[in-house]
Amino acid sequence: FVPAESIQGEALFVAERELLHQWNNVLRLRVGQHIALLDGLGMGYIAELTSLNKREAQGRILQRYAANGEPSINVTLYLALTRGERFEIALQKCTELGATAFVPLLCERSQADVSATKRERWQRIIREAAEQAGRGRLPSLHEAQTVAQALPQARGHLLLAETGQTLSFKAALALEPRQELAIWSGPEGGWSDNELEAAHQAGLISVSLGSRILRAETAPIAALAAVMFQFDQ
Ligand code: SAM
Structure with a gap:
């Protein structure tokens, strides 16, 4: 999950410390990789990472879709x-x-x-x-x-x-x-x-x-x- 405001049109910008720690040190993501993201509001995205360091990550949205996985009640x-x-x-x-x-x-x-x-x-x-x-x-x-x-x-x-x-x-x-x-x-x-x-x-x-x-x-x-x-x- 990324905050919904991290996605503006085709651009991804993430500056949350905890997320960056997860991407850098736990998942060990690299520039050029494709990642699946959810905005917590019902939308899913496939993005390509274009830069990643300890302070920020940037990317390009390649695809967006309605995320399922929600119950009908x-x-x-x-x-x-x-x-x-x-x-x-x-x-x-x-x-x-x-x-x-x-x-x-x-x-x-x-x-x-x-x-x-x-x-x-x-x-x-x-x-x-x-x-x-x-x-x-x-x-x-x-x-x-x-x-x-x-x-x-x-x-x-x-x-x-x-x-x-x-x-x-x-x-x-x-x-x-x-x-x-x-x-x-x-x-x-x-x-x-x-x-x-x-x-x-x-x-x-x-x-x-x-x-x-x-x-x-x-x-x-x-x-x-x-x-x-x-x-x-
Ligand atoms: N010693 C406590 C008592 O007798 O009131 C037991 C509480 S129980 C461990 C914790 C909570 O789980 C209860 O307050 C209730 O909300 C729920 N609970 C546990 N068993 C239940 C049951 N068979 N039906 C409905 N609620 C239950």
Whole structure:
């Protein structure tokens, strides 16, 4: 992926430090080579590199095409921030599976570090997973929100809640044909009673993925796989 503004007509110009490091030192690209690029907005390009050094790269666009690899349903995942690697695994796998957007969620039982360094790391994980999966668009990463901040826009969203008398996820997906969906997934310690009550009041629909309790990173991955199985074509 290159920033969309790197491509102006037939010209390619890249000055992002991280990209140049990847091209020079990891991929060891050379002048004259043809490279495949994505702009993260749905377009793909074949370009010839005409110069490359530590500060900038230039090239000539030879071909452009509509990048496929995007699902026919838009899914936003509200992911509770969790300890260690779990949140990052969910970001990576859900990007591969076709998530459109992520909202990191600060819950009562979240263990959270939302520093700028963490955010950059999450962006990198998403970009690398999207490249690996051949996505045409880069999923967006929203600012972290508390449950209270996110609830007012959440009517009709599906909340993964493993206990209680909840609707099955399968039944919830069958309710209506969909092009858009938002799914909330909780932290390792689960949702608090306050959060469940507030979510209910705000019009979220509690759903269950079955009778087994899944890890915090497994639940959104399983839910998204089921959505793509049913709706993506
Ligand atoms: N000890 C916690 C509890 O009992 O509330 C378990 C939380 S679980 C490890 C982490 C999150 O994954 C839950 O908050 C929920 O969002 C989701 N989850 C796990 N298993 C699920 C299931 N069978 N159905 C729906 N959501 C599930």
